Amino acid sequence: xxxxxxxxxxxxxxxxxxxxxxxxxxPPWPDFSDSITILGEGVVLIMYALVGRIxxxxxxxxxxxxxxxxxxxxxx
Amino acid sequence: MxxxxxxxxxxxxxxxxxxxxxxxxxxxxxxxxxxxxxxxxIHEWLGLAVIGMAFxxxxxxxxxxxxxxxxxxxxxxxxxxxxxxxxxxxFAAVTAVIYSGIQISxxxxxxxxxxxxxxxxxxxxxxxxxxxxxxxxxxxxxxxAMNWEWVLAAGQKIFRRVLDGVQ
Numbered sequence: 001x002x003x004x005x006x007x008x009x010x011x012x013x014x015x016x017x018x019x020x021x022x023x024x025x026x027p028p029w030p031d032f033s034d035s036i037t038i039l040g041e042g043v044v045l046i047m048y049a050l051v052g053r054i055x056x057x058x059x060x061x062x063x064x065x066x067x068x069x070x071x072x073x074x075x076x
Numbered sequence: 077m078x079x080x081x082x083x084x085x086x087x088x089x090x091x092x093x094x095x096x097x098x099x100x101x102x103x104x105x106x107x108x109x110x111x112x113x114x115x116x117x118i119h120e121w122l123g124l125a126v127i128g129m130a131f132x133x134x135x136x137x138x139x140x141x142x143x144x145x146x147x148x149x150x151x152x153x154x155x156x157x158x159x160x161x162x163x164x165x166x167f168a169a170v171t172a173v174i175y176s177g178i179q180i181s182x183x184x185x186x187x188x189x190x191x192x193x194x195x196x197x198x199x200x201x202x203x204x205x206x207x208x209x210x211x212x213x214x215x216x217x218x219x220x221a222m223n224w225e226w227v228l229a230a231g232q233k234i235f236r237r238v239l240d241g242v243q
Binding site for chain 1: 102103105106107109110111112113114115116117118155158183213214216217218220221222224
């Protein structure tokens with residue numbers, strides 16, 4: 001009985017109703033006023049690429065020699 | 077027997093094919109992110125076309141994939157290891173987005189299989205499809221970042237030839 005009352009009190013995870021309504025009314029053919037959003041997605045891709053370039057350059061380039069020497073001196 | 081000129085020609089053809097295929101793949105990934113922009117019919121057929129494009133992209137890069145996979149446990153640079161993990165994550169995300177896309181397809185897959193599209197949308201697959209698509213865009217951006225030097229070098233080589241041909 002306790003288990004049943006606990007089970008009944010557990011709520012289902014909230015549904016993304018707004019997202020569902022939006023997705024339910026997807027147009028079958030392109031809406032040219034919305035085609036500009038493809039360019040927006042291109043910009044997002046370029047942004048990720050730029051972030052990737054910055055992070056990878058910082059992480060993957062070997063440290064400059066002078067810096068490496070300084071670190072070594074400190075350790076010793 | 078292949079002449080040296082022929083070999084260079086085939087290498088240039090391969091470079092050109094890879095460059096334009098990758099460009100088309102990047103544009104397709106962007107276009108697939110927005111269903112209202114393309115409409116559901118183009119979205120689904122383009123999504124299926126991307127399977128072929130991704131397969132061709134993997135074939136063109138097969139020598140790199142096989143060589144690094146064979147020596148997976150050997151010592152590699154940090155860059156090569158990060159690149160491998162990124163590519164693996166991108167492959168997994170693309171596979172997941174294609175699989176979930178097939179599950180919720182309303183136009184293309186029913187036409188191909190001759191079945192009737194599901195009357196009730198499975199929102200769980202739809203939500204997963206949306207999340208994996210976002211992951212694909214992010215990982216594709218990082219993939220471009222990782223191979224930026226190749227993109228620049230290939231672009232310079234191709235467009236230099238085009239410009240030389242014009243002059």
